[in-house]
Amino acid sequence: MKPVSVGICGLGTVGSGTFNILKRNAEKISGRIGREIVVTQVGARRDNPTCDLTGVDVTRDIFDVAKNPAVDVVVELIGGYDVAKELVLTAIEHGKHVVTANKALIAVHGNEIFAAAEKKGVTVAYEAAVAGGIPIIKAIREGLAANDIDHLSGIINGTGNFILTEMSQKGRDFEDVLKEAQELGYAEADPTFDVEGIDAAHKLTILASIAFGVPLQFEKAYTEGISKVTPQDVKFADELGYRIKHLGIAKLTEAGVELRVHPTLIHESQLIAKVDGVMNAVAVHGDGVGDTMYYGPGAGSEPTASAVIADLVDLARTFDADNNARPAHLGFRADSINNIGVLPVEDVETSYYLRLQVQDHTGVMAKLTQILSERDISIEAMIQKEAKGGNSNATVVLLTHEVKEQIMNEAIAAIEALEYVSGSVTRIRAEHSE
Amino acid sequence: MKPVSVGICGLGTVGSGTFNILKRNAEKISGRIGREIVVTQVGARRDNPTCDLTGVDVTRDIFDVAKNPAVDVVVELIGGYDVAKELVLTAIEHGKHVVTANKALIAVHGNEIFAAAEKKGVTVAYEAAVAGGIPIIKAIREGLAANDIDHLSGIINGTGNFILTEMSQKGRDFEDVLKEAQELGYAEADPTFDVEGIDAAHKLTILASIAFGVPLQFEKAYTEGISKVTPQDVKFADELGYRIKHLGIAKLTEAGVELRVHPTLIHESQLIAKVDGVMNAVAVHGDGVGDTMYYGPGAGSEPTASAVIADLVDLARTFDADNNARPAHLGFRADSINNIGVLPVEDVETSYYLRLQVQDHTGVMAKLTQILSERDISIEAMIQKEAKGGNSNATVVLLTHEVKEQIMNEAIAAIEALEYVSGSVTRIRAEHSE
Numbered sequence: 001m002k003p004v005s006v007g008i009c010g011l012g013t014v015g016s017g018t019f020n021i022l023k024r025n026a027e028k029i030s031g032r033i034g035r036e037i038v039v040t041q042v043g044a045r046r047d048n049p050t051c052d053l054t055g056v057d058v059t060r061d062i063f064d065v066a067k068n069p070a071v072d073v074v075v076e077l078i079g080g081y082d083v084a085k086e087l088v089l090t091a092i093e094h095g096k097h098v099v100t101a102n103k104a105l106i107a108v109h110g111n112e113i114f115a116a117a118e119k120k121g122v123t124v125a126y127e128a129a130v131a132g133g134i135p136i137i138k139a140i141r142e143g144l145a146a147n148d149i150d151h152l153s154g155i156i157n158g159t160g161n162f163i164l165t166e167m168s169q170k171g172r173d174f175e176d177v178l179k180e181a182q183e184l185g186y187a188e189a190d191p192t193f194d195v196e197g198i199d200a201a202h203k204l205t206i207l208a209s210i211a212f213g214v215p216l217q218f219e220k221a222y223t224e225g226i227s228k229v230t231p232q233d234v235k236f237a238d239e240l241g242y243r244i245k246h247l248g249i250a251k252l253t254e255a256g257v258e259l260r261v262h263p264t265l266i267h268e269s270q271l272i273a274k275v276d277g278v279m280n281a282v283a284v285h286g287d288g289v290g291d292t293m294y295y296g297p298g299a300g301s302e303p304t305a306s307a308v309i310a311d312l313v314d315l316a317r318t319f320d321a322d323n324n325a326r327p328a329h330l331g332f333r334a335d336s337i338n339n340i341g342v343l344p345v346e347d348v349e350t351s352y353y354l355r356l357q358v359q360d361h362t363g364v365m366a367k368l369t370q371i372l373s374e375r376d377i378s379i380e381a382m383i384q385k386e387a388k389g390g391n392s393n394a395t396v397v398l399l400t401h402e403v404k405e406q407i408m409n410e411a412i413a414a415i416e417a418l419e420y421v422s423g424s425v426t427r428i429r430a431e432h433s434e
Numbered sequence: 435m436k437p438v439s440v441g442i443c444g445l446g447t448v449g450s451g452t453f454n455i456l457k458r459n460a461e462k463i464s465g466r467i468g469r470e471i472v473v474t475q476v477g478a479r480r481d482n483p484t485c486d487l488t489g490v491d492v493t494r495d496i497f498d499v500a501k502n503p504a505v506d507v508v509v510e511l512i513g514g515y516d517v518a519k520e521l522v523l524t525a526i527e528h529g530k531h532v533v534t535a536n537k538a539l540i541a542v543h544g545n546e547i548f549a550a551a552e553k554k555g556v557t558v559a560y561e562a563a564v565a566g567g568i569p570i571i572k573a574i575r576e577g578l579a580a581n582d583i584d585h586l587s588g589i590i591n592g593t594g595n596f597i598l599t600e601m602s603q604k605g606r607d608f609e610d611v612l613k614e615a616q617e618l619g620y621a622e623a624d625p626t627f628d629v630e631g632i633d634a635a636h637k638l639t640i641l642a643s644i645a646f647g648v649p650l651q652f653e654k655a656y657t658e659g660i661s662k663v664t665p666q667d668v669k670f671a672d673e674l675g676y677r678i679k680h681l682g683i684a685k686l687t688e689a690g691v692e693l694r695v696h697p698t699l700i701h702e703s704q705l706i707a708k709v710d711g712v713m714n715a716v717a718v719h720g721d722g723v724g725d726t727m728y729y730g731p732g733a734g735s736e737p738t739a740s741a742v743i744a745d746l747v748d749l750a751r752t753f754d755a756d757n758n759a760r761p762a763h764l765g766f767r768a769d770s771i772n773n774i775g776v777l778p779v780e781d782v783e784t785s786y787y788l789r790l791q792v793q794d795h796t797g798v799m800a801k802l803t804q805i806l807s808e809r810d811i812s813i814e815a816m817i818q819k820e821a822k823g824g825n826s827n828a829t830v831v832l833l834t835h836e837v838k839e840q841i842m843n844e845a846i847a848a849i850e851a852l853e854y855v856s857g858s859v860t861r862i863r864a865e866h867s868e
Contacts, residue, residue: 029579134726213465289730289736306580306722309579321759324754
């Protein structure tokens, strides 16, 4: 069979990994599909010393690649929103399939991009956009296609998980570990996207859509970062038998879709609680299969390139077939996407970890528990610790059963208004083990 | 598009699950692929009370299904070797695609079956044959297609993992837990296939072939059961920081393929060491992606049916395309399969846990360590425990670095011949954490 001709746009971390693996494992790859995948053109602002570009047409204008009649598939690895979107739409316009690792682009502009691709009869593949080398898009769209998937949760930002793991295992504080992560190259100079959960929310938005068959709704995702998690909370969680992870959680409920990224207590008996360091993992629950989990490196040159090439292999295998032979962009075909909205976080029901300072005064605990019981919030576990050094303050930690966030907001306001409660209540959401 | 017509042969645990999920999630499934999957005929010795067969053509002769011109895909769920093989070959002969959950059939007769299917231009799909609901065949053949995969290991028998987990967490002994597993329905009345590792070896054979691109070579797999693992060994392993799991291990080395199922010490820091109970997990290492792991239920009606239906969905999606649009049966196309042989276990290099009884006599430890050092076997950890009650026996436990099995056999023979060593040496292989 005729080789599939690929044009790579962007020759940075992922682009160079893609180029190099395609070369190194060319025989293995063509042995799997019976046709070669050949990089015909590379569009990049500069060459990459790790890539031997001998014999490859190199251009400084990525749009040359998108318009090149000799290119069958355009691989978009430039990142960002605007130019990437224009590049992808240009490639589609020219009848080319697209492979991208750009989670921000798909989460924000995916609905528009997929509509354009379907109109033109081409495919935009994005396995590399979520959880790096883990074939999670394929697992959900194809491997679990029998299932009514009702929830999933993921550790889908390696930087955040590295920071929380260090805090948990070594008692270090956030700022200290962040600095190390930046020195190690795990975190960007501006770590906002990673530690504030925006990157995770991009990925979660994509996972929720393909799992539930709903449109991409990134703008409605609830996002809370890990910068306020303290070593003290990590330690109390540990005492309760929980780990704190920066979890992306998506659920399909009768009221709507939950789509939220925030620090989360997970019981230590759950496998995902044991996923440490920069590794990623996504747990998916389907009505037929039950609980499954997918684990691997969520970033890096060759892990991400592995996912880019998996998409190229799928495209090469089905190259002579039409779009129907490939999975629908969002897992479900456009006419089967259900326009179910995302719940405001106030309507989400979850469990809570609460930490507060109380003055050691008769009756304060009675008032505290009364506030909760009046709102039907039941307590699963409680820790009370007297302050050292003999002052009259105590730290109270509570783990509650599930309650609607709005009710919890009211309860917290009432607790903070109590005479003998000092300062504000720290609140971290918790996921109960099944 | 025209619906895909399915004939199900066998309406037991997995057959009924398949039938029921196809019905329950019909809308979700057709929403994903844009065409319906309809069960046209069921061939089963008896009806199943959980299945409403109204409107379905029911036959008592499964070969009716294999020959039925109205059936596009035959789902083989009768199990066993001979009749299943005849059924599958008959279906192929009649130009039908086949989906099977039969690991024994694929591991033993797969080479022949796939050759027949390829000659006829049809596909035999078998996601459900390995690790139940976990889409591990898809992950390896497609999701990791960019990679040179060099090793994988799996907990691929839920019964065995349940037994070892109970032994580890509760200090129970093998026979006691096996009896409970049988009462719970996890283990068959004749548990040989599960606890002696034959079932795991079937699955490992399949995984190794699709990962490495080698023929199915079940008859050359090394298989050792868990019936001789004692609570004492579980406890000593724990002291050393290890768990004992019944692991299937496949490696591609320069000398050949390692293919072995045996009790294995795994360091507790490895995620796969934390996979407990009846759950399955497969860890796969590729040169690009690094370490990945896939986790979920390895058996049961609906988990296995989830995998059967994933295959049906893939076939339905590519139904109008030819075999080239679907992954090659063994991951690599027939002309790219490398006929690499399986290493005899004597040639395998691994680490070892050794446990022996020594009489408390000057010089015995010196002789023991001399036997090891003469053979370049270095010791990673050692435990020596005096027997209680004042007799002069001590238990010695050693954890060694990697050495060829043949050398270890010689060392063990020499140790057992020592004057002050009582009885035989217990040996369990160990996998080092990376």
